[in-house]
Amino acid sequence: MTTYLHDGIVFDLTRSFVDVLGVEWEWRGERNEAGEPLLVSPGLPESPVPLPDVYRDHGPLIPISPRPSAAQYRAAVDVNYAATVAAGYVESPAEFAARITPAAATAPALTAHHLSPSPMEQTGFRGFLNTIKGARRG
Template sequence: MTTYLHDGTEFDLDGGFIDVIGIEWTWTGRYTDTGEPLLFGGGSPTPVPLPDVYHDHGPLIPLPKPSPSRLVRAAVSADYTASIRDGHTESYEEYALRTTRAGQ
């Protein structure tokens, strides 16, 4: 993990960021001459120092890390019928009965 501390906030440069209007920013792997990380984003062909992005577009919100493939496989290949039988989920019929009663 490569981090950078700015205004008391630690940024994980290995992950991406999203600003308040939804633009994604990613680290180029390079720094300015003064040691500020350079980010690409917003359609700009020129990298922008993180403090400038933070000031002009912040706050910067870390993008979620991708789910591990082991977890994705477990979720996708789960036995739905067994999960209903074990009480972890409800069938459509049970859902319909529960929500119909709630609306009365």
């Protein structure tokens, strides 16, 4: 039997679970005297814990979906992957690199009008200082 009913929840023991902290738990076919499945964390394989204790102490157990196969990845990206390869629409690594590398852009040359004016050339405070200096002369 690969299912276990606990607290109204049916656990499929063929799948791995993750607790709320992200620790993975899996069943390796062992049960305790009460018939409870013993779960182990891959980090502590020598310390099996009954599923009800893991559920109580580590929060709800979330089943981990099986990893997709390479064929499933190809089907998700290109449903007609075999037809695409047969038609010759496959790039070499060099062709791919040439397609995604942006063209080199030259930096614009800066001229004097790109630069902000020097504070010494401004007429505000500098002009005020010049008026004071001129007033002292006289």
